[in-house]
Amino acid sequence: MNYSMVRYILFRIIRVMGCLLMLPFLVALVYKEYDSAESFFLLIVVTLIIGIVGSHLKPKSKVIYAKEGFTITALAWILMSLLGAVPFVMTGTIPNYIDALFETISGFTTTGGSILTSMDGIEKSVQFWRTFTHWIGGMGVLVFLLAVVPMADGYSMHLMRAESPGPVVGKIVPKVKDTAKILYLIYLGITLAEIICLFISGLPIYDAVTISFSTVGTGGFAVNNAGIGGYSTISQAIIIVFMALCGVNFTVYYFLLNRKPKEAFAIDEVKYYFGVMLIAAAVISLNIYRAGVLDSAGLSFHHALFAVTSVMTTTGFGTLDFDKWPMLSKMILCILSLVGACAGSTGGGFKFSRAIIIIRNARNELNYLVHPKAVKRVYMDGHTVEGTTVKSVSAYLGLYVVTFIASTLVVALDNFDFQTTVTSVAATLNNIGPGLGMVGPMGNYSEFSYLSKIVLMFDMLAGRLELLPIYIMIKPKTWSK
Amino acid sequence: MQIIVVGCGNVGQTITQQLSKEGHDITVIEEKSSVVQNVVNSYDVMGLVGNGASYSMMKDAGIETADLMIAVTNSDELNLLCCLIAKKAGNCHTIARVRNPIYKKEINFIKEELGLSMVINPEEAAANEAERLLKFPSATKVETFFRGKAELVKLVIDEDSKLCDKALRDIPPELKKQVVITAVSRGSEVYIPDGNFILRAGDEITIIGESRNTMHFFRKLGLPTAKVHSTIIVGGGETSYYLAGHLLSLGIKVTIFERDAARCKELSELLPQALIINGDGTDKDMLMEEGVTSVESFVALTNLDEENIMLSMYVKSINPKAKLITKVHRVNYGDIIGSLGIGSIIYPKNITADRIVQFVRGRSASQDGNIEALYRLNDEKVEALEFIVSKDSPVIGIPLAQMKLKKGILIAAINHYGELISPTGESVIRERDSVIVVTTNTGLKDISDILEN
Numbered sequence: 020m021n022y023s024m025v026r027y028i029l030f031r032i033i034r035v036m037g038c039l040l041m042l043p044f045l046v047a048l049v050y051k052e053y054d055s056a057e058s059f060f061l062l063i064v065v066t067l068i069i070g071i072v073g074s075h076l077k078p079k080s081k082v083i084y085a086k087e088g089f090t091i092t093a094l095a096w097i098l099m100s101l102l103g104a105v106p107f108v109m110t111g112t113i114p115n116y117i118d119a120l121f122e123t124i125s126g127f128t129t130t131g132g133s134i135l136t137s138m139d140g141i142e143k144s145v146q147f148w149r150t151f152t153h154w155i156g157g158m159g160v161l162v163f164l165l166a167v168v169p170m171a172d173g174y175s176m177h178l179m180r181a182e183s184p185g186p187v188v189g190k191i192v193p194k195v196k197d198t199a200k201i202l203y204l205i206y207l208g209i210t211l212a213e214i215i216c217l218f219i220s221g222l223p224i225y226d227a228v229t230i231s232f233s234t235v236g237t238g239g240f241a242v243n244n245a246g247i248g249g250y251s252t253i254s255q256a257i258i259i260v261f262m263a264l265c266g267v268n269f270t271v272y273y274f275l276l277n278r279k280p281k282e283a284f285a286i287d288e289v290k291y292y293f294g295v296m297l298i299a300a301a302v303i304s305l306n307i308y309r310a311g312v313l314d315s316a317g318l319s320f321h322h323a324l325f326a327v328t329s330v331m332t333t334t335g336f337g338t339l340d341f342d343k344w345p346m347l348s349k350m351i352l353c354i355l356s357l358v359g360a361c362a363g364s365t366g367g368g369f370k371f372s373r374a375i376i377i378i379r380n381a382r383n384e385l386n387y388l389v390h391p392k393a394v395k396r397v398y399m400d401g402h403t404v405e406g407t408t409v410k411s412v413s414a415y416l417g418l419y420v421v422t423f424i425a426s427t428l429v430v431a432l433d434n435f436d437f438q439t440t441v442t443s444v445a446a447t448l449n450n451i452g453p454g455l456g457m458v459g460p461m462g463n464y465s466e467f468s469y470l471s472k473i474v475l476m477f478d479m480l481a482g483r484l485e486l487l488p489i490y491i492m493i494k495p496k497t498w499s500k
Numbered sequence: 501m502q503i504i505v506v507g508c509g510n511v512g513q514t515i516t517q518q519l520s521k522e523g524h525d526i527t528v529i530e531e532k533s534s535v536v537q538n539v540v541n542s543y544d545v546m547g548l549v550g551n552g553a554s555y556s557m558m559k560d561a562g563i564e565t566a567d568l569m570i571a572v573t574n575s576d577e578l579n580l581l582c583c584l585i586a587k588k589a590g591n592c593h594t595i596a597r598v599r600n601p602i603y604k605k606e607i608n609f610i611k612e613e614l615g616l617s618m619v620i621n622p623e624e625a626a627a628n629e630a631e632r633l634l635k636f637p638s639a640t641k642v643e644t645f646f647r648g649k650a651e652l653v654k655l656v657i658d659e660d661s662k663l664c665d666k667a668l669r670d671i672p673p674e675l676k677k678q679v680v681i682t683a684v685s686r687g688s689e690v691y692i693p694d695g696n697f698i699l700r701a702g703d704e705i706t707i708i709g710e711s712r713n714t715m716h717f718f719r720k721l722g723l724p725t726a727k728v729h730s731t732i733i734v735g736g737g738e739t740s741y742y743l744a745g746h747l748l749s750l751g752i753k754v755t756i757f758e759r760d761a762a763r764c765k766e767l768s769e770l771l772p773q774a775l776i777i778n779g780d781g782t783d784k785d786m787l788m789e790e791g792v793t794s795v796e797s798f799v800a801l802t803n804l805d806e807e808n809i810m811l812s813m814y815v816k817s818i819n820p821k822a823k824l825i826t827k828v829h830r831v832n833y834g835d836i837i838g839s840l841g842i843g844s845i846i847y848p849k850n851i852t853a854d855r856i857v858q859f860v861r862g863r864s865a866s867q868d869g870n871i872e873a874l875y876r877l878n879d880e881k882v883e884a885l886e887f888i889v890s891k892d893s894p895v896i897g898i899p900l901a902q903m904k905l906k907k908g909i910l911i912a913a914i915n916h917y918g919e920l921i922s923p924t925g926e927s928v929i930r931e932r933d934s935v936i937v938v939t940t941n942t943g944l945k946d947i948s949d950i951l952e953n
Contacts, residue, residue, distance in 0.1 A: 084541075085541075176544070190546050193525040193527050193544070193545050194525055194544050196544075
């Protein structure tokens with residue numbers, strides 16, 4: 020274990036946090052919320068001093084391996100959350116630190132499940148920080164760090180791989196630094212595009228910015244009690260488009276920008292992603308239209324598509340309370356939420372590419388029973404998938420199920436109904452936010468006990484970092500000499 | 501620069517490591533996915549699994565925008581095919597490794613017709629280096645500058661040397677005579693010495709000067725300067741073949757040990773004047789029988805590093821006067837092997853990597869191909885470069901004493917239209933001169949890089 024490098028990167032994270040906190044500070048100044056501004060200012064000064072002093076001493080050796088990559092990533096996210104929760108407590112928005120931490124982790128992991136019961140009276144700068152955590156967490160803070168500062172030389176891939184979602188994390192250009200830069204530029208571009216679109220569609224600039232942060236990070240924090248339901252149908256349609264775009268593997272945009280449409284459309288999971296999205300929306304709209312939830316077929320499709328995209332991209336925005344929809348619709352949404360978005364996107368969940376690999380591998384295994392001597396590989400995107408990748412995806416599934424079951428058992432101690440217990444774990448582990456029952460689109464997580472909240476926080480972090488970093492960090496062997 | 505490296509064996513990895521350290525955008529294509537995984541984890545490069553000679557693979561690697569393609573797979577033919585395709589698909593510079601001696605004879609034709617920028621042959625390069633060392637056995641390393649007019653020579657100072665415990669400024673001029681001591685390595689440290697630097701026993705010094713002056717320097721120090729008269733080579737690979745050919749033409753007696761009988765037959769056909777022994781070179785008795793105790797030089801060129809090192813250590817113990825040359829593939833253990841005191845070590849991979857780094861650096865600067873030679877010394881801590889000074893270079897016309905140089909830079913020699921100048925404070929660099937720079941400040945791309953901003 021290269022402790023000096025772990026220390027160095029963690030202090031750099033603190034430094035970056037100090038810089039990121041300047042944005043809500045400026046917002047506080049703009050909206051004349053001077054008390055909050057003071058809190059933010061204090062925190063900025065303290066973090067910057069700690070960060071700069073701590074990272075002043077360069078590490079002895081910059082050599083890190085997969086183990087350090089995972090551990091650093093897990094610790095960085097925990098550290099970020101611990102720091103990010105402080106403004107909520109300092110400004111008095113969420114006086115309890117555990118609750119504030121839940122809210123922050125929910126923000127950074129782009130889950131979007133809240134413990135706040137009402138948005139009334141929450142200052143704009145604090146709201147801004149809440150949604151900004153989505154934006155930071157969407158693409159990842161280590162990727163950001165890799166884009167702006169040269170860090171681990173040739174070994175920085177271990178950091179990028181630990182933070183980026185998907186079964187195989189590759190680069191799009193030879194250098195990690197350039198790859199990270201390209202990803203962040205695309206991310207920034209999509210964010211700006213959405214802000215402009217939403218502003219034109221009639222949203223106030225503050226809402227346009229904050230909702231855009233929530234959308235592109237596929238987070239799901241809204242800034243008023245009505246959620247997205249309070250905005251016009253056009254604004255909602257814009258949000259649907261941007262949610263869908265951010266659930267796509269970002270490599271696609273790189274290919275498109277470089278005028279390589281063939282490569283962009285050769286990615287299997289993107290095809291399935293859009294296919295499933297449209298079919299599910301069609302079935303649900305029919306289901307809710309026939310059940311009489313809405314009078315108009317057009318509106319039924321609009322709201323069904325909104326719910327499907329919101330759940331598939333694991334954003335978790337709501338226009339209508341889908342908890343009141345017919346069972347078939349609820350079940351479809353539930354299942355889609357488990358699969359989640361594409362690898363290499365800002366969305367969470369199990370990921371389409373993993374599902375594709377698992378299903379195709381299962382099909383091959385069935386085939387072996389019929390033709391025991393047959394040789395068949397798993398194909399994806401026109402290439403064979405490495406045997407090691409198939410194995411690691413199966414292992415991931417195992418770990419995922421174990422985490423899910425264990426968390427559900429602990430949350431069950433709170434003695435809520437079946438729907439609430441199961442979907443609260445599903446919604447946090449997949450970084451969606453809303454589930455069904457008490458944690459439905461119009462509900463929140465405030466009623467859970469501290470133990471459950473801690474378990475759900477663990478689930479959110481584990482889900483965002485795709486399990487391995489967190490498990491490797493808590494494995495005692497990682498730390499033994 | 502955007503560079504594609506096809507084939508990631510020993511040489512491929514060394515090149516990848518070196519070029520990625522210099523900040524280039526590198527994509528590696530290799531057929532074994534485990535190797536690719538390894539490379540991607542250790543260096544900041546992109547890896548692709550597949551056959552590098554395939555057009556679609558090249559396209560995936562970005563051949564259309566690449567500046568250079570280096571083909572170093574195990575097969576000469578595949579390397580040439582890669583170059584051909586890269587040239588047609590991307591019109592970039594191409595470098596191929598070609599090792600087969602049969603192609604060697606036709607290499608100029610191949611180079612011309614396929615439009616190759618460079619052909620590398622690590623075996624031949626290693627043989628050339630060994631040859632230079634056998635011609636100059638007191639030196640541990642010999643490299644040439646100015647197309648052979650000047651030499652870089654390394655030697656170890658022992659306790660009885662006239663140089664031991666002397667400051668550089670106190671070395672009598674008739675001894676030094678236009679030779680510059682450019683670098684001193686002591687333990688794991690390397691110094692670019694100034695006049696006050698005191699030499700100690702055990703230091704390995706690097707000197708640069710005109711060939712006859714370096715000879716003179718050695719003679720004054722009482723070190724032999726004559727070439728060896730006999731040599732034993734263990735291992736009958738391509739390197740041995742090239743080396744034996746050179747040595748025989750110089751009239752040096754050559755004995756080659758080779759295990760494989762078929763290869764022995766081949767060698768005896770190719771090198772009729774050499775004595776080819778079909779036997780295990782690690783067999784003590786056999787070595788004794790062929791006169792290892794009295795031979796003037798011994799070259800270990802088997803394919804196993806461990807065997808080569810053991811052999812050299814053994815010969816050192818029974819024949820301490822013999823000049824020893826040991827071929828080592830793995831570069832990772834350079835410092836340990838250096839401390840064994842078994843004379844000259846040859847790293848074929850490094851020789852090749854040096855030439856490619858030289859090519860790439862020369863092309864990355866504003867002026868094309870302004871680096872004539874580049875040698876990395878002392879575990880890559882020191883570089884010796886030969887630059888050509890272009891017309892409007894900022895270094896022209898300033899006396900060296902007034903030049904604001906970066907730290908760790910020494911101007912070792914200036915070649916002005918064939919006249920070699922040993923630089924003093926008043927010396928001036930002129931247009932079209934060639935200049936040798938020795939530096940610990942590695943990564944220079946142009947002569948103007950020696951100046952402080």
